[in-house]
Amino acid sequence: MTDASSNPSPLYAKLLGETAQIGWPELERFFAQGKLIWVKSDLDLVSVAEAVANDDTTQVAQWLSSGLIERMQAETAADLSARDPELWAVVTSPWVCVQERN
Template sequence: MTDPTSELMIKLNRETSKIDWQALQRFYAQGAVLVVAADQDLVATAAAFAEDNTQHIASLLEKGLLQKADEAQAKTWLTEKCEVWAVVVAPWVLVQRERKLAS
């Protein structure tokens, strides 16, 4: 895993922001949106892409912790006017639904 204080992690963290799911529809239609599971670190996952860590990415895909956004999810998020955390690692847009904290 990438050191959280590395230049790459700091850069990706700065490039990560909340965005309305609706604003990502063009990228979803192109098949370029990957959903990162809520229990995974979005920035660390983006770093794996930037570093071309195919073994880690394959492991996430195999475990279902990373997947292409599907139609049902996209429709639900659009209906709910959902905000997601997003970071771009071309050609991909990695997104993660905001975690709800237990009260």
Template sequence: MSDNHTELLRAKINGETSRLPWKELQRFYAGGSVIVVNDTLDLVDVAVRIAQDDKNAVAQWMNDGLIARANDAQARAWLEADLSLWAVVVKPWILVQCEKMRNMH
């Protein structure tokens, strides 16, 4: 993809990223579509790579344990803490991140 297209996609995804209470995301978790992004990664960058179907980057992050489907322990802890997470939709996934996004692009 061209750099211009990537930058437009990045801007679009960044604009769609927001903090949401976990209780509003639980139904998506129940459907298996919530992906947790480690706070060492840039949530928008991960979303862009997934949207561009960058299989190599995604596979590497998965192998390194930096992205994974949310698990029951996380879901319970987030519910009990009444936590809000950074979230963005990249169909069919909802990417979430616990820590505040560091690099707003």
């Protein structure tokens, strides 16, 4: 896994450059399609996107089983819609990894 203290991979650097702030209204259609991956604030959003893009099933499975990432649930979507917090997203087609910044 790449983190900020190590030398980032070319893919990490590319994904970092494609990461942007986004509002919930722009993400709703991806939620409706079941394509949003909710990333808990404990994780580096770009590292998650990198693992998904690299099809690192072992790492992704560990995060899923520990609850650090999940397919966005309806309750989370409703909360985001109501609050419209600061969100960041990066696309790793067909997925969109999303995280709330605190």
